[in-house]
Amino acid sequence: MAKPANIEAIERATGRNWDEWLRSLEAAGAKDLDHKDLATRVEAELAGKVDNPGWWAQSLTVAYEQHVGRRVPGQAQDGTFQTSVSKSTALAMEELMDSWTAFAASDEEVLSLVSGEPRVSGTDKRMNWRVKGEDGSGVQVTSEPKKTGAASLIVTLTGLPTFERSQEARASWADIVERFVSGL
Numbered sequence: 001m002a003k004p005a006n007i008e009a010i011e012r013a014t015g016r017n018w019d020e021w022l023r024s025l026e027a028a029g030a031k032d033l034d035h036k037d038l039a040t041r042v043e044a045e046l047a048g049k050v051d052n053p054g055w056w057a058q059s060l061t062v063a064y065e066q067h068v069g070r071r072v073p074g075q076a077q078d079g080t081f082q083t084s085v086s087k088s089t090a091l092a093m094e095e096l097m098d099s100w101t102a103f104a105a106s107d108e109e110v111l112s113l114v115s116g117e118p119r120v121s122g123t124d125k126r127m128n129w130r131v132k133g134e135d136g137s138g139v140q141v142t143s144e145p146k147k148t149g150a151a152s153l154i155v156t157l158t159g160l161p162t163f164e165r166s167q168e169a170r171a172s173w174a175d176i177v178e179r180f181v182s183g184l
Helices: 005-015 018-027 035-046 055-067 093-106 106-113 163-182
Strands: 083-088 116-120 129-132 138-147 149-161
Touching: 005 018, 005 055, 018 035, 018 055, 055 083, 083 163, 093 106, 093 116, 093 129, 093 138, 093 149, 093 163, 106 116, 106 163, 149 163
Parallel strands: none
Antiparallel strands: 083 149, 116 129, 129 138, 138 149
């Protein structure tokens, strides 16, 4: 079953309740469509009706796939799992990324969880620190500004093999983020 919070957001954004969406999707043969085909159909239906129809089409498609048992919350289309941790800070976006980069380069726990050299990239909207996890997963740390000028630190972990592993990884990274932010 899809997470209720996702359903409520979908209903608000699209102006249709979940039962209406289910009837519409089932009438369109959604059970026989793969993720891409279903998302394409939903996006076409949402075009001109919502802001960012592609994003809402993906959200609705994932919720439907969870509803019919194709995947569970946190599971990606390829069967792997993803999770994230975020924390608001008082630092500006660039200052936050500089602080994170210095912290990560010397923190023994971070170094034990990653493999290879991180890549830092960014735009005026966000900065990213990316590296492979020691288990082959993806690790992305994002510094994203808020309207106040401060920024949030968001750690996104992808490619985790099981739900249990995603929860373990989330707990480890939540501790790291808390330690990092408390040292600012």
